[in-house]
Amino acid sequence: MPNNFITNNKQQKTLKGRLNTLISISDELKFLVGYFYFSGWSDIYLSLQKNPQQKLKLLVGLQVCNYLGNIIEYAEQGEEDSSRDEEFQKYLVSLGFALNNEEMDTEDFYNQVGFFVQMVEEDRLEIRKTENPNHSKLYLFNLNEDQAEKQGMLGQFITGSSNLTRSGLHNQEEFNVEIKDYGYAEAVQYFDELWERATPITEHLENRKILIDFIKNKTQVATITPFEAYCLVIKTYLDLQNQENEEVDLDSLLEKIDLKKFSYQSDAVNQAIQMIKEHNGCIIADVVGLGKSVIASMIARQMNKRGIIICPPGLMGDAEKKDSGWWEYLEKFGLHNWQVYSRGKIDQIADNIEGRDFEVVIVDEAHYFRNQDTADYEALSMICRGKKVILLSATPFNNSPADIFSLLKLFIVPGKSTISLEDNLAGKFSRLNYEYKQLSVIFKNWNSTDDKKRKQAENIYTTIIDENLPIDIKKVKAQTQRLSNDIKRIISPVVIRRNRLDLKQDYVYANEIGELSVVKDPEEVFYYLDREQDEFYDNIISKYFAENGVFTGAIYQPFSYEKILSDKLDEFGNRQYNQQKNLYDFMRRILVKRFESSFGSFEKSIERFLQVHLLVKDFIDKTGKFILDRSFIDRIKDFEIEDIEANLEKYAAGDLKRKTPKNNEVYDISTFQRRQEFLDDIDSDIQLFEAIQKRLKDLKLVEKDPKQEEIIKKIKHLLVNEPDRKIILFSEYVDTIHHLEKRFRKEFGNNVLICDGKVSKELAKNLNSDFNAQYKGSKTNHFKILLTSDKLSEGFNLNRAGVIINYDIPWNPTRVIQRVGRINRIGSKVYDELFILNFFPSLKGADIVKSREIAQQKMFLIHNALGEDAKIFDEDEKPTAAALGAKINSNPQEEGEVNTITKIRNLYADLQKKHPEIIAKISQLPPRVKTAKSYPEYELNILRRKGLSLFAQTLGKEENRVIREIDFEDLLQKIACAIDEPTLKLSSVFWNLYEEIKEFKPKYKMGRSEISLEQKAEANLKKSLRILKDLNFENLNFIQMLIKDLRHYHTLSTKSIRRIGAQELSDDKKSIRYFLEEIAYLKQHLGESYLDDIESRTKGRNKEVIIAIENNDLKELFH
Template sequence: MNNTLIDNSSAQLSMLQALRDCLASEGILTVRIATGYWDIPGLALLADDIRSFLRKEGTKLLLLIGKDPYVYASQVRNPKYRDMDYPGDFIRTDLCELEPKTEFENAVRLLLEYCTEDDGSKIQIRIFRKNKDNAAQFLHSKCYIFDGRDAGKGYGLIGSSNFTGKGLQGNAELNYLETDVVRVLSEAPIPNHKTHVQWFDEKWNMSEPWNKEFLEQVLKRAPITRKVMEEPFTPYELYIKLLRIKFGEVVDKSLGQQIQSYLPTGIHRLEYQIEAVKRCIGIMHEHGGFMLADVVGLGKTIIGILIIKRFLSVPEDDGRERKVLVITPPAIQSGWKKTIMMFDKDAEEKIAPYIDFVTTGRIGNLAEGTDLEDDDSGDTGEFGETLQDKNYGLIVIDESHKFRNSATLMYQSLDGLIQKIGADTGTYPYIGLLSATPQNNRPNDLKNQIYLFERNHNDSTLKKAEGGNIEKFFADVNREYDLLIRKPEADATTGDLIYDIPSDERRRRLDEVSRKLRDCILSDILERRTRTDVETYYEEDIKAQGLVFPKIVGPNNLEYIMDEELATLFSDTMTIIAPTEKEKLQTDEWLRYFRYRAIEYFADPANEKKHTGRGNRSVGDVAKQLATIMQILLVKRLESSFTAFTQSLLNLRRYTENMIRMWENDTIFVCPQIDVNKELDFETKNKEQEKKNKRKKGKVQKKKLTFNDCVEDIRKKITRLTEQGRNERGQNAEYRRKDFKEEYFAQLKEDHRLISNLYDRWARNSQDPKFDAFKEKIKPELFNPQTNTSGKLVIFSEAIDTVRSLARAVKAKGYKTLVITAANRDEMEHTIEENFDANYEGKWKDDYDVIITTEVLAEGVNLHRANVILNYDTPWNSTRLMQRIGRVNRIGSKEPFVYVYNFMPSAEGDAQIQLVRKAHTKLQSFHLLFGGDSKIFSEEEDIMHYNLAKAVDGEESPLQKYVYELKQYKNTHPERYARIEQAEDGWQIAQADCGTAYFVVKAPRSARLAVRIRQAEDGRHNAEIISLLDLLEEMRTEEDARRVPLPENWQQLASEAIRTYNQYFVRISRPRTGDKRTQALEVIVKLYNSSPVSAKSKALLKNARKLADKGSADIIRKMLVIGKELREKDSRLFAIGQQDIDEILEREIGRLVANVESRQGEATIVLGTIK
């Protein structure tokens, strides 16, 4: 555009066209208009252009209205304006007399959309009444300024045209367009000169805000406005209604304010956390439980406690008692308790008295120098403490993946407690599952966790999964998943490869499994926010709180080089301690870990039975777990430190020799509660005794211990355990060689040969190139001031020996070092906070620069005053990697970047490099196998290289953009949103007279389902159930989409949708009949047909049968219990009195049955459209 006069003499020189061109110019963000008068006809001429402008991010319109003396004089001569205030009454009068034209309604709609009472309104209106001397003054000026300074643009229009219909195109006007950016936008003072912006801002600052008065007293009282506000809903508003149905509780401000009030001082009030609480509460009420899976570092503990606080603060008349159980791993329980203390500190109503804690148990260390905190192989499958028999109303499980195995005693104990609570109170407790990585769960793992709150497996609330039959859904999904992860193998008969699925097809089908889980299960019960979500949709909230999410830089590989001999030894070692299945077929030279498998080789089944695991685990399963723990330990030690690995081999050789010595002495101890290896270490005991003897100086000294002395000590300890009643099932016992199968000793000696040979090879090696590289990198790399801006460093290692060696090296470089293991974690907790926790409210200290720790600090602690982290050895799985990084990449981090370093082995020659890489890839594959990740890697690069920043930040959650869109609409259109929220009818709206139809259908006691009906040209319909994500994506439309009359066949389409909905539930096949269900039904039928049963009991039995037919696991269990109890009362089974039967039925199933509705109800259309 060029400088020119604008006089309305032609279309090209019209004021209207000039304003349109300026509004459409790229880069314009602020429009300033000063006008003596303003009317709706003038706004209507530019309504579409202004709407397009205001839809852009960061745009706004500032409108300054004055008192044009000529307009004022002409109006007051008209009787209808006499004695009125200017300009409010004048504009109100004009609005009241406007003809109901579409263009005027469009202008009113624009004002309702973008002119609000808050400071963030995109249209801001002010009235100029007085000058800087506070004297009344006319504003006769007309000025239009378009500010695009960031894009190097600026336009100014000055002249005679008011912002009115006549001023823009009716009158003969004269205005001047200035395109010089400096003349228009410069704010620098220039003597005897004013720019357009300087003049406008001067007047703007003297004026009075008018948005609130204009909206309440002028605009909303006009008949045309009421007509606009009451006009039929649009297709876009139908889409908003759909969002409101699904996500309404998230944008409920009153609920958010209540939840926010629970937060204590010292905890950030973060909008995304409040919304997560609201969403979890909604899911909990709908499904009986929820899964919260925000990524590490976003505050799951805070969200969990807010949910608990809400549950305890707002009692519901639902039979659930106000008691809460929180289940955590031992390492993070203190974090929960500490945060609860913060919530209770200044609160009138404390929550701690209503909360019980229990931890998940762990096996004690089988070998010295290890903290088994980082993998699940060390889980006992039992609770660390006694699970109390209380009627909890809410159970929250942190790290819920520990309940992925339904065969463990821990799972069965919790499942039994939930069942009992349901029977005692008539309703099951709410279950909250907290897990950072649900996507890494196998389908069966996910199923077992969900079963904790979805108690009717064949008639669950997850209706998109086979109509609620999640038993069948997961059976199908698991069958497909197991097939896809199965490795190709040769057919025993033909030798042909079977299960050889092409990698592309394997990936595609695995993606389909993931999609089914997401659409049918997780989309209904999972609340998950990633850092990407928070940065995208909560940017203003994060900035307002002054918070920063650091960017991840890395992984940065620190290379260490092995020579040819060491590279070969490294490769051979992996084959011996952790061979692949293929290697097991090629050689016998690999460890079986028989030292830990003696219980597999009992000759007498009675001895085997003593060591059978809980949850029907065989001695083979128990022995395999013990052997796997030792194998994991060796692999970790090899990765951690060659010195530490050599020591571990020496220990394993000693432990195996102990077993051989016991065998040769015909005295074999199997004692789970006694450290037999420590007891038999008479050499170490003698060395300690010699030191004591030297200190005694002449006093009576003890003689040296022998093997036989140690044996006697073990016998005494077994006796003591037995006398104290702590020798459970006689597991701690002494055996003879004859009690074992003969082949055991031969296999044990073969293991000893392999261990000894491997140890001898490592003992000859004096190199540890990784440790040497570490010492070289401490100052120039890990404490590089360009990257380590915090001056602090966090180092993780698996082995305690390695941690201590690293500490000595770091101290030698002059850095203050804090070493943390499981032994001193609790004792040093306050020191850690003072020196490394950026959220610590006390006085920060700098007593330590470096913290070196085992996995004991990988969760439940803040270390985010540091911004550099070194994984000295490979994290056990991706979850553990995320948890490690999450210690420094957390809410409250001060540094903009977090640098992650890993060690990577290499070698001198090309052949050796390939050998080392192959061994290291195998080592990482071993991690994947035992680490719990279900991702499948087919290529070396998938394991060796990954986008760490993307893994930490997480991809955008698929539903988050819809929540954001709903919030934006509510904030922009509060009045219209209120009407959408309240309206139950009027939600069948067409956008076209033919095309694809979409319906949401709901029956009173079944889930909403989405139905899509595609219409073919020949008139046939293809109706199908679709997922929520598909519906949201396909129903989304533009804001200006127009509605059209419903097509003639609309009722036919609606009937088809209802028929499809009903058929979806009808076609769900009957649950497969299992033995337990059959037995339960037999009990029900026999009871029902027995003469002494009362009418009330018969009614209970009828409902119990319906529930058993639907697969209710709890009803089936209860009926089997009843059958057993009745058999014990009378050997003739049912030949007992009516009172006995009635009492048992009421006690066992009365409350369960009373709480279940058995009919679906009549389905109706919730909303529908065609487009």
């Protein structure tokens, strides 16, 4: 190869080497380049520094822009009448793209850009922009006097393909020619002619000042104070929250439909629209009473797409009149191409989804779909696939990490997450759920009397908490809180949640919502049992249906009798044992809770349980077999309470006689290792139910119910003293409402409205006209009392009532909050004060103090019987009867704490008021600015962005050199400072740590159970490819797609994965047929090419650092 060719080949010379050599022997340089990329500056920086008398004329031929995160050149033909000032401004914009490129976020550039500014200030560097676009690359070297005399020439030049970039100078192969012996004068003339016509960038003093100011204050090397950095972090957070959308004039729409405008709702709409664009969905999680349905309707209108709503059947409303429920919202907001469906028919929707052209899915009370391993969740997952998803839930945080992940999975692709820095959200939540389960074991068993359980808790404690024994439960609680904070931080990019405290304290919202009603502390109301009734009451709770009580629940746990249990059960055996044990506990607790609710409800349950047991016994006597419905066990926790017993009756009456091996587990009693004990225990339970029936009748607890008598007396008193105040009585059970109905009709006549779980058109009309203060139709006053199950505790406005009566003991504070939320509505205050009444059993003849003591003791017995079903106490609290009573009777108003967004909105408003000049300055700053300040210990704090999501990270040094993702509020605490906080130099370790944190990629492993299930599914899929390949099976491509999903995307629900992997695929025809049926089902519901859409919308999002703030330990700096 000729010696004057420069290709950057490793075996040949590089352009970087030749430029530096020629710079060192020249007194003037003239460079014509497409654009002056600063990545090349560092390669010639030292040579220029060593020649202080040298001048460089830089002629730039093109503009640059940022395209998809990359800097590219482009030719912009100047307007004929454009002025040189306009051309200068265009150059500044282009310079901003070049200097603020992430490639320039290096120590070299940060340190060397100052020399660039110095050369401009000293007139050593002149820059001009060519009159017309020019893509030439020409490097002219006017040799110094010694070299010119020595070489016998004035200069030489290089031309070719290389731009003045790191890539062009040495990182990639190019083709350039160094020319010495001819054409130098002509090349200089060509350059000079272009130079004369070009737009000066640095020569005019005013432009030079603007350029230098631009570099110093509007690029990533800008010098900013710690206080300015603090303000920038706050502003960045709010800018991403407050994205404006103007597709629909919501103000005019709200005025048209006579709904009051609240800024907190319109702000939520704007935030949600951005979340949906970025993440494909969002969760509206405002507390009860803040109008989640209105917000969702506004979002739907703003999106201007077709959609469906899936909600509890009681919230659907009247599809014909469209004057209630969701149908009313659709009518009001002009969503005429939307449909409303009951979640009770979710499987039917999924079965008929093919060909429907809706684009948006709103799921009301979305927390119902928290279990991935159910048919309902699987159906919803298939419905939501490829759609925009809006989930409504006031209680998204009251669940395990697995439950929350299930909701996220309805619109986030877990293997390509948009809400976490790392892509693998599935692995992250698997780790969180594993830790959650481990901590739960500690809480449950740390002070157990069972040595084995206690030792298990201690082993986990020393591993997870990393502390020596004995167990400090406060440290376990602190770790649990950190886990909770981690989850809230992870899901924050897709969650909108405000409570009443937020609205009261927000500088804008507080002026709009007006004064809210005051919820008074609950009033205790006692009903009185005689001695015999009292004894029976205590026996039911602490003897018959207590844990390890008389009731054996044999028919719910046949697996325990089939085998002699040991620690060596395989995974399937463990799953069976735990499921059936949980089913028994669940049924036992139902009986306790229904007994506490009402004697009428309890009598109905005993009747049903007895009937089921008799049918089971008869079936065993006739066939020698027993059948347990696996699908019933899987769905037990997701059934409505009233549905559980109905399903049991249906199962006993019909399903026992049908052979449905796909869903049913068939047990041959003759093979049971504890056969006689199983039969005896069934007989024992039958005898128990019959004895209870007799005792209820003898004590006349249903016929002359003392609790019912007391409630009627109390309501009569309320109606006399508060005649204008309507009353709502809530019970968890429809049977309790039916039990009360007859007597209430007798005492209060037509003043009583009954809701027994089914919201008919007539009932919906009466609820609106008589109990909804916001109803726009004709209001009536026919009813004073509403008896209802918890069907009405969600989604209804009932704020013309001013009293809530909890007829059952309110074990679940969230449920009480939901009940009170029906009458405590934002923007429609009716009463200054709202009343709550709680009912408790006591003993005849006791005074008020003694009555409270007796009631507390009975509540404590029930609490112990219910176990985890009534989790009232924190783990570090000592359970006592008195403490239980205090907790249950505490005010249920859900205030919580002020959310981060509210604190930051108020903080930023204050900063704007006090420091408008700083807000103006930071508004001009690009990403990746840096500063340093003093702090008690060293920390490097980074705010990063991925798409529209922000992430705060911190890194210490030496023994604290661990990269941690922290809450945004924690970041603010670390960087908060006064306006006069001194700016320190970046420390000697800054750049190494900065690069480390930028390159950091956390890795998470799936939990063993998830891996096991997915591995089994993938193994079956792989095996099916081998088996079916020779049969020319048409679904081979779909099977390969499922494998790809399992490996990279993790979108399948646990239920769908279990379809594939629950049973090991074998070569026999029955196994293959069953497997192919499941594959066909998935293909029908997922779609033949379901991954195509997922792959198209999960392309990587750029991650960039917004700001770095170094907290320096001053003691160390001056050591």
